Amino acid sequence: METFSNFCIYHYKEIFSTNTEALDLIDKGIFDETVIIADKQTNGRGRTGKRWLSPEGNLYISFIINPVGKFSEFVFITAIAVGHTLLSLVDNLGVQYKWPNDILIDGKKISGVLIERKSYSNWLVIGVGINIVHAPLQESTCISNYCNPLSNMDLLTMLIINFNKLRKQWILNGFYDIRKAWLERAFKLNELISIKLADQLLSGIFTGIDTDGKLILKQENEDLVYFDTGELF
Incomplete structure (x- = not known):
């Protein structure tokens, strides 16, 4: 286990699903905010039960956080954190946010967010997948199509920094600034x-x-x- 920016980080070579592991960890009792990262998932999942293909080389993580406020707003906070991370790699990338939980580049999916929680717990699980070197679906893309790829741990470090900045902004100013930033890159807005x-x-x-x-x-x-x-x- 490692620690970075107040997150305890559990790194697995291969795992069933980072969100499943995160939910199980909540059941066992945790006291600190945590990140689960896996090099490969054998049964990764997306929204509405869709399978998230998870070959080794991409980023698969789950944040476990204890937020104050509306859980639903974290899908937008996380999407923008992913967007800022991608934009820090390559200037002027065509990053867009597709409602409710996808991140696109030039109209192709590069990342998705899956939020889950257990009704009896205040802990929130935020799953994030980002394609680094593999684009498993025809309509998807990956970071290596635009710049030199980086390791999943290096990408995680950048994502945590951006996530924490946006979360602080959200705590101070509420959803207004987050909503505005998301809409500036909203896919098919006014269409x-x-x-x-x-x-x-x-x-x-x-x-x-x-x-x-x-x-x-x-x-x-x-x-x-x-x-x-x-x-x-």
Whole structure:
């Protein structure tokens, strides 16, 4: 176990899932904020139970934090931390944030965020995957397409620094600045989109997110519909 910026870091060569390990660690009782990092996951998962392909060489981590405030806002804090980390590697990268939990470069997915918690616990688990040298899906990309790759531990160090800066900003100023920064790079903002909810598909103009992070969709009849879940197309 290592320690960096007040996080205890557990580094595994191979693991079932960093989020699963983090949730199990909460059950066992922890006292300090923690990061789980794995070189490879055998059963990584994304949002809505989708499998997150996890070959060795990319970044797979889970933060365990004890936040004060709305848990839902941390998906935006974390997305921006990933964005700042990527932008520090290469200037003028086409980084965008796709609601609710993806980070894109030039329209292709490079990172995703998965937030989970247990109802009886104040601890929050924030899973993050970033493609460093592998882009497992055709519509994805990786850091090595834009610059020399770096190790997962070096990338984690940069991500922790950016995450902590944004968390301090959030504690001082609330969600306003986070929301503004996210919207500046929002994917398909002010464009016609579709939102899939189970077997329902709704279309309209993506006009922004509200103060709770809900997506705002303006329909053809000018009605506004708010979403706290769904898939954006």
